[in-house]
Amino acid sequence: MTATEILADRDAVIEHVSDRAVSLLAELTAARERVDVCLTGGTVGIGVLAAIALHPQTSKIDLARIHWWWGDERFVAADSDDRNEKQAREALLDVLGVDESRINALPASDEGLSLEQGATAAANELEEATPFALTFLGLGPDGHVASLFPGHPAASAEGPGVMAVTDSPKPPPERLSMTLETINASERIWIAAAGADKADAVAAVMQRPGTQPVPGGSVSGTQETLLFADEAAASQL
Numbered sequence: 001m002t003a004t005e006i007l008a009d010r011d012a013v014i015e016h017v018s019d020r021a022v023s024l025l026a027e028l029t030a031a032r033e034r035v036d037v038c039l040t041g042g043t044v045g046i047g048v049l050a051a052i053a054l055h056p057q058t059s060k061i062d063l064a065r066i067h068w069w070w071g072d073e074r075f076v077a078a079d080s081d082d083r084n085e086k087q088a089r090e091a092l093l094d095v096l097g098v099d100e101s102r103i104n105a106l107p108a109s110d111e112g113l114s115l116e117q118g119a120t121a122a123a124n125e126l127e128e129a130t131p132f133a134l135t136f137l138g139l140g141p142d143g144h145v146a147s148l149f150p151g152h153p154a155a156s157a158e159g160p161g162v163m164a165v166t167d168s169p170k171p172p173p174e175r176l177s178m179t180l181e182t183i184n185a186s187e188r189i190w191i192a193a194a195g196a197d198k199a200d201a202v203a204a205v206m207q208r209p210g211t212q213p214v215p216g217g218s219v220s221g222t223q224e225t226l227l228f229a230d231e232a233a234a235s236q237l
C-alpha cells in the first residue's frame, strides 16, 4: 500500500526527501556493514541527489558501507549527458568522493556489449547485491517508473533481473531497466514527483477511480512504499 506525503512545491519535495534520506542512510550505515541503494534519473530524482550532497548531516553517513545501483539507464555512450549515471555522479557521487568499487552502473552503449548482453551482464552483477535498503524512483507523466512504461513488454516481464528495453516511448529508445520484481524486493521504495504534468500519473499510482493501471502503481517495497508529491502533482488525489 503506497502512502503519500504532500509537500508545497518541487523544492519542498527535494528538501524533504533528501532530509529523510540522509537520516535513514546515517542510521542504516551505523547498523549494517553493507547497504545497497538504488538510484533513479529524472528531474526530481537528480535534484534529491544534489540536495543530499549539500546536506549539513551528510557527513554522518558511512559512505564506505553503501553500494550504489540504478533502477534504469539510458543505453547511450558513457559520456552522454543523458546517462542517469553521469547525472548522479555529478550531483552526488563525485561530490562525496564515492569509491569506484562501490558504484555499480548499468552498461553504456560504448562498452562493447549489445543491449541484450548489457542486460545479462547487469543482472549477473546484481547477484552480489543485498536487497536494496532504499530505492529512489521518479514518475513519468505516463506513470512509468525506472524504464517500465505502460503497455511495454518490459513492464510486465516476470522474474528478477534487468530488462533490455527497446522502442521506449521516451527518448532515448534503448534503455536498461530493473524488473518490477527486483524493484519490489527493495525494503523501501520512495517515489518522488512534482509538477502539474504528473497529476494524472500520481492519481493512477494511487489507483483513484477512473484511472488505468500504470507501472508506478505496481511498486511495493517489503517494508515501506512512499510517494512524495508536490501540491500540483497531487491535485487529482
Ligand SMILES: O=C1O[C@H](COP(=O)(O)O)[C@@H](O)[C@H](O)[C@H]1O
Binding pocket: 040, 041, 042, 043, 044, 045, 072, 073, 074, 084, 137, 138, 139, 140, 141, 145, 146, 147, 170
Ligand atoms: O527517463 C526517465 O524518466 C523518469 C522520470 O523522469 P522525470 O524527469 O519525469 O522525473 C526517471 O524516473 C527515469 O529514471 C529516467 O530514466
